[in-house]
Amino acid sequence: MEEAIMDYNQKQLQILDTAERLFAMHGFHGASVRDIAQEADVNIAMISYYFGSKERLIEAIFLKRVMDVKNGLDELVKNKDLAPLEKINKLIELFVAKISDRPYFCRIMVRAQATQEGVPTELIHEVKKQMYDLVKKLITEGQKKGAFLGDIDTMMMVNTLVGTSNHVIISQNFLKKVWNQEAISEDKFRQQLKERVSNHLKKLFKVVLTDER
Amino acid sequence: MEEAIMDYNQKQLQILDTAERLFAMHGFHGASVRDIAQEADVNIAMISYYFGSKERLIEAIFLKRVMDVKNGLDELVKNKDLAPLEKINKLIELFVAKISDRPYFCRIMVRAQATQEGVPTELIHEVKKQMYDLVKKLITEGQKKGAFLGDIDTMMMVNTLVGTSNHVIISQNFLKKVWNQEAISEDKFRQQLKERVSNHLKKLFKVVLTDER
Amino acid sequence: MEEAIMDYNQKQLQILDTAERLFAMHGFHGASVRDIAQEADVNIAMISYYFGSKERLIEAIFLKRVMDVKNGLDELVKNKDLAPLEKINKLIELFVAKISDRPYFCRIMVRAQATQEGVPTELIHEVKKQMYDLVKKLITEGQKKGAFLGDIDTMMMVNTLVGTSNHVIISQNFLKKVWNQEAISEDKFRQQLKERVSNHLKKLFKVVLTDER
Amino acid sequence: MEEAIMDYNQKQLQILDTAERLFAMHGFHGASVRDIAQEADVNIAMISYYFGSKERLIEAIFLKRVMDVKNGLDELVKNKDLAPLEKINKLIELFVAKISDRPYFCRIMVRAQATQEGVPTELIHEVKKQMYDLVKKLITEGQKKGAFLGDIDTMMMVNTLVGTSNHVIISQNFLKKVWNQEAISEDKFRQQLKERVSNHLKKLFKVVLTDER
DNA sequence: GATGAATGAGCTTTCATTCAT
């Protein structure tokens, strides 16, 4: 995977961005290469020319984004001098920020997990495993240091972290409506949401992992 | 909605079940009416004949399942003589059971929220709103009775409930692999999972809502 | 193969005939299903609908025609009471008539032997083997009866029979031009040609197989 | 035609050879310029650049090979001091050798005669006419000298010569299989075949043209 | 002179739907 140093040119990036958005909005089969090409303002033959096929296009999107996440997580691990809970908080912030800033890809990921739509399943499993291992490590460390309680269902905590974050992102439109915030700008709302989910999850992890509130 | 007293005949039910499964597995556009008709062992023209169109077919699936959930929630509300936390627990159990038993529809719902795939958005919003209102009511009641703490982000708690549950269901295959439980039967694993998510969420709500652990 | 009782309807026959002609004129890849559909005056989707694919269409053509030839040969074998040379003459007449009457299929066959264009090679080999075996049998019979000479290269005689006949058919246009017969009708010319090739080959076989002229 | 003094450079020759092979194997439309360029190890744009178009490429192949044949025939005519039958034998040898050594081009020729695949028909007709005129001349000479019989269908004899030779070449694979010679090398088999066809045709012409056996 | 990038046109096949019975 590491050999795939992705240096895409301008047109390729246009295609990738447009495809990400359309795949997110309409699903893999719901977004046609014709539509993608048209919205990306490139010739339809370019997609096959650059990426080989529609399937390889979505794989390229996955590769591009997943590497981002993996690299982010790796970085977190290296940071040694934080307290256990601070590390957890950092992780939450980082994860929420990552998927908040890539809402389209978040939707694709959710779809991909829910189904099998010509999507590289192994890649997804790999990054999920890494996430789980990381959280497990952080929690075990905290427990060894006596900072965290003993009886924790780590995997379920990961599911809550990922599931809640994802769900908030994909329910954005609904939440905006429910809270009567349809007037404010997309970006501002997303920023508010990011903070709110972050805080919620931090609180959740704190009360579960420690004795404090 | 109320006029839609759904009395489907055998063939219609076959179509609905098969379509639910295939839509869940391959997405709305990924599942062709040909495939659905073939797997449901009915003539291909039957789908248009009975449901009008592919879109109306998936709407029928939604209507059928969503009514189920709504009715379940209504029932819960009526039950007056439970303690606040017991009501929350009951809700969690009920919700988790509902989507655990309908994993295909759960996947469709998740997809539908993540995107717009010719799916009745309003219906989804309606049932989500109802869910939110119900939780809000339960929490407020608990707070009035002094059983729950004051500073609760209700909407985020709903997101955690729904998001975690959904995520566990759609990640079933991954979890099975990670836990090396690939040998045991599908049903048994689902049962275990149901219990585990239930307990996890109950614990989560308890430590967040009350002072106890 | 025998289960394929080919009972084609009118439209299917139109498609088969047109496809045979266009495949003969432009080759497998040179004749598009669009063109075939248009010239056969059927909807383009009908070809996939009836035959599955372009490849299966040409296979159907082969199956249809090759069965004809095979059945013709089988019939000849049964005819017991002819003299050896008369049998050979009968075979020549029959073979020449067969491919003269199906000039399009003759061209397809020639192309198919010359190359590999998504054509059922085994079917061709099978019918060629049958042809060879039949000629071998006729010549051996004649030799046993003392009617034919001993030193005959049977396979090469078959090659001459088939090669000459094919070549005359596919060179029709050239021959017509060389002989300045461009004025006479297609059918009449073909009839003349059939007779001429037939006589030529009969004479050839006679002088090679026997002592007479 | 005579102005086309063909002095091709290395890359052009690579293209011509590869194209000849691929056209022979898959037909004109079945062989893409992409495939040709790739197998010839040249840039895809080179083909249009050097030859103008795909059609002009196959024309170049024809021109190159047909000139060969024509020149060979011309040479034969000049040779005065051979007996009539010896001249015929020489012609047979020369012709069979020519197409045996160029099996790919032989296949292209056969295809070209069978159909119209963007192939220079006039060129083919021209060389065929020359061949016919030559044989006619040789036979007439022989008849004048009293060496040959009078009643000869010259054109059909040409058809037998060309048709049989072609057919043997394009049926090579089948013959190899029928004779259980699949073990021996390609070259050796081709050599054997060349001799066998040659002898067969010589014998054929001898018994038809003369009284001897 | 030579080539990687790019393109419009065309390919085969499948789609959801409708028609005639």
Added chain:
DNA sequence: AATGAATGAAAGCTCATTCAT
């Protein structure tokens, strides 16, 4: 009421060729 036959539209992809350098 129910269905096999049929269809126009659109799908993903490859084609031979041209363009800009």
